[in-house]
Amino acid sequence: MSTTEPPARVTLGELYRGFLGTGARGFGGTLPWARRMLVEERRWLTEREFIDLFSLCNFLPGPNVASMSVIVGSRFRGLLGSAAALGGLLTVPLTTILTLAVLYARFGQQPGVEAALRGVGAAAGGLVLATGLRMAAALGRTPRVLLFLVAAFVAVAVLRWPLVPVLLTLGPVSVLAAWIGSLVAWRGRM
Amino acid sequence: MSPLVTIALRFAVLSLIAVGGVTSILPEVHRVTVDVHHWLSDAEFTEMFAIAQASPGPNMLIVALIGFHVAGVPGALTAAGAICLPSCTLAYLVEHVWQRFRGTPLRRAVEAGLAPITIGLMIATGWLVARGAPGTGWTAYAITGLSTALVLFTRVNPLWLFAAAGALGLLGFV
Numbered sequence: 001m002s003t004t005e006p007p008a009r010v011t012l013g014e015l016y017r018g019f020l021g022t023g024a025r026g027f028g029g030t031l032p033w034a035r036r037m038l039v040e041e042r043r044w045l046t047e048r049e050f051i052d053l054f055s056l057c058n059f060l061p062g063p064n065v066a067s068m069s070v071i072v073g074s075r076f077r078g079l080l081g082s083a084a085a086l087g088g089l090l091t092v093p094l095t096t097i098l099t100l101a102v103l104y105a106r107f108g109q110q111p112g113v114e115a116a117l118r119g120v121g122a123a124a125g126g127l128v129l130a131t132g133l134r135m136a137a138a139l140g141r142t143p144r145v146l147l148f149l150v151a152a153f154v155a156v157a158v159l160r161w162p163l164v165p166v167l168l169t170l171g172p173v174s175v176l177a178a179w180i181g182s183l184v185a186w187r188g189r190m
Numbered sequence: 191m192s193p194l195v196t197i198a199l200r201f202a203v204l205s206l207i208a209v210g211g212v213t214s215i216l217p218e219v220h221r222v223t224v225d226v227h228h229w230l231s232d233a234e235f236t237e238m239f240a241i242a243q244a245s246p247g248p249n250m251l252i253v254a255l256i257g258f259h260v261a262g263v264p265g266a267l268t269a270a271g272a273i274c275l276p277s278c279t280l281a282y283l284v285e286h287v288w289q290r291f292r293g294t295p296l297r298r299a300v301e302a303g304l305a306p307i308t309i310g311l312m313i314a315t316g317w318l319v320a321r322g323a324p325g326t327g328w329t330a331y332a333i334t335g336l337s338t339a340l341v342l343f344t345r346v347n348p349l350w351l352f353a354a355a356g357a358l359g360l361l362g363f364v
Contacts, residue, residue: 026246027352029315055304058311060284061208062277063250070278071285082282090270093247094254098266100241101258112360119359122330123351125320126337132312133342145306152310157317164209167307175303182299 010044010076012084018042019069019088026093027124030065032131044072047138054135059167065089144181148174193261194268196227201253201272208250208277219253229260250274329364 022033031054038045045053057067066086073085139145148170155166200222208215216239223229230238238259242252250273257269291297320334337351358364 023247025349026248027349029319030246030248031312032348051305051308052301055301055308056284056288057281058308059209059304060277060281061206062281063208063248063274065248066250066274066278067281070281074282074285079282082278086274086278090247090274093245093251094266094270096247097242097245097251097254098258098263100245101255101266115362115364116356116359118330119333119355119357119364120352122320122333122364123337123348123355125316126334126339126351127316127341127348128319129313129316129334129338130341132309132316133338135309135312139305139309147306148303149306149310149313152307153314153317156311157314163311167209170307171304174307175300178302179295179299182295182302 010081012077012080014042015073015077015081016084016088018044019073019085020091022065022069023089024092026065027120029124029128030089032127034065034068035131035135038072044076047135051135051138059171142181144174144177148177194264197257197260197265197268198272200227201257201269202276204253205273205276206280208273216252219256223256229256234259327364329358333358333364 018037019034022030022037025033035050035054039047039050053068053071054064057064057071060067066089069085069089070082073081073083075081077084136149139149152166152170155161155170156163204215204218204222207218220235224232224235238252238255241255242249245251251270253269253273254266257265257267259265261268288297316338320331333355337348337355340346340351341348355364
């Protein structure tokens with residue numbers, strides 16, 4: 001993926017349609033699709049900008065991709081841009097889920113549907129893994145990066161610790177380490 | 191109090207404590223909707239979780255299903271608005287403050303510090319989703335491994351992988 005300059009002007013319609021596609025395809029989580037749209041397809045953000053935006057949204061409360069759409073919309077078109085992006089993100093999922101709610105209330109559980117969903121779930125796990133690995137490749141491979149990446153993975157996936165305490169302890173320590181690292185690099189140049 | 195007002199207030203508060211996304215507040219959503227208000231039974235909550243997982247879009251939509259169950263379409267829209275708007279307003283405000291720190295050492299350190307944690311969590315999510323339900327067989331792991339490789343090394347649209355994996359499930363292979 002080459003990093004090209006983002007388009008100087010993104011219209012409200014483009015914001016709406018970009019996030020409409022993200023919401024409509026977001027099976028198994030919207031985040032991989034948001035990255036695909038923002039970084040690969042429309043190139044509104046570079047890989048690094050996307051990682052920083054996602055990190056910020058991860059530490060803010062609420063649905064991550066919704067916050068992300070609000071911030072991307074705001075960067076390009078202000079408050080109206082935020083409304084267009086969030087509206088686009090929610091249109092298809094809200095319609096779909098209400099339709100499903102009505103159908104489900106009427107037809108109940110079908111064993112075939114459940115089996116198909118198990119297959120889709122396995123593929124969706126692969127999509128999330130691949131997206132994480134691609135983002136990891138975009139970071140510098142320093143000992144600090146690897147240490148905190150692996151620590152976050154082990155805490156949540158292996159030890160199954162709750163997310164909020166993990167974020168509140170690892171976050172400040174990692175920021176401090178990055179801060180000290182940058183000071184050392186700066187001294188080294190003197 | 192009208193159920194719509196109750197839904198709006200309850201979910202608006204949850205919106206602001208959902209650090210790390212809606213998955214982290216699902217136990218609290220369960221407590222409020224099943225134990226406190228008796229809007230749903232345990233079984234109904236589980237069914238709604240399954241529907242929310244099976245449909246596209248942010249998984250916060252389980253609150254829209256609960257709103258629908260309690261008060262029809264107005265309930266669904268109220269619940270979706272209440273879970274979204276407070277946190278989105280906060281994101282909008284934080285973004286404006288954060289822009290002022292652009293290029294400062296503080297912002298660079300925060301971004302450099304948070305990025306590896308974020309990505310570690312992302313890989314953890316993929317890992318947990320892939321391990322999936324109890325009794326996951328080797329075909330499920332094979333599908334996960336293959337789709338990881340295909341997304342990493344080819345430009346195939348993942349929707350085709352989902353369709354193929356869904357068909358394998360339907361035919362009884364997963």
